[in-house]
Amino acid sequence: MITATFEYVRAESVDDAVAKLAELGDEAKLLAGGHSLLPMMKLRLAFPAVLVDVRPLADLSYVRVDGESVAVGALTRHCDLVSSAVLRAEAPLLGAVAAHVGDPQIRHRGTIGGSLSHADPAADLPAAVLASDATLVVQGPGVRRQVAAADFFVGYFETAMAADEMLVEIRLPRTGATPWHYEKFTRRANDWAVVAVATVDTRVAIANMGSTPLRATATEEALAAGASVAEAASLAAEGTDPVEDMNADRAYRRHLARVLTRRALAATR
């Protein structure tokens, strides 16, 4: 399969990338690892006129402690999240979840910023940053702003970023030894989640139960009110609107959400 034609340019800096986006508008897309965008372009589901390659911006690949947060550069690859000792010590959910993304070859190319910007509700990392209560740092022309993970994902493959904004950093609270867990159900190895559940302490985020990753609010409230894990998990599908596809119908996805939440919460304690 061959993509439609496009012009390829390399960004010299974040400011340069943002300036190019501001100039070109919807015609342009940022290219990082390309492992979500290029397959869509090959299927002609996306046909940007210009690709602005940000992958050469090596200074956006880092994981470091910054005050009360762990700061992760947007161009940090999945394999670098998996191997990060800083994440293992300070925010272990993220590195563990990154190990579930695709396969080794994909993890060598794909980046956290690319995955979050792509905003596939079935993807692993969006649910992880939601469960982590992360803050996403977004750069626009001359303006840098912070968006809570809960406000970042607004619909299928849609984020709160404007066409001339770029995700530059992900900031996670340092949770250290706080219990966490990730339960992912797939039918095939290295596939997207049919449903997945990420937890940090009593925060519960669910993947692929709607147009965005969701917090299991009813479950969290029940836990806070003293409900048992089984009782709280039985509420995990409340307020969700899952898709039906070849992998699962709506009822089965709701069932999975409850079962995976129960398993995840049981493993979180």
Next chain:
Amino acid sequence: MQVSITVNSVRRRDDVEPRMMLAHYLRDVCGLRATNIGCDTTSCGACTVTVDGESVKSCTVLAVQTDGGTVTTLEGLAASVGLGPDELHPVQAAFRAEHGLQCGFCTPGMVMAAVGLLAENPHPTEPEVREGLEGNLCRCTGYHNIVRAVLTAADAMGPGGDA
């Protein structure tokens, strides 16, 4: 667009369309046809090569993204560790010894994925080999011998993982 890519130790300069995938560049521009295109959707791993020493699926990497980089395909594997044209890289030799192939279509990608795995983890356990090759599909389902071949290669390559 002009690119400069080192393919199997040869520095090349080529003019490529931005939309040309690395797999097509290797096959159609460089004439290196060991790299197979199977699913063309980043699933099967038949197109696996190494870029700067790391395994990638070349059907999902643009040739322009490897500008300035170093690509190794199955054809250049033995030479990459200093072996002659008639010699096999230890991973190739192990696939042969353990009969780690049936129809052979997945083999170039399987071997390159194994090379990438052993570069990162010179002495993997059997489960680590299975997980390390999760991005490569064998439709003959000859996985047991493939896993055995990678374990044999790891032994043959010695403590540091060198050939």
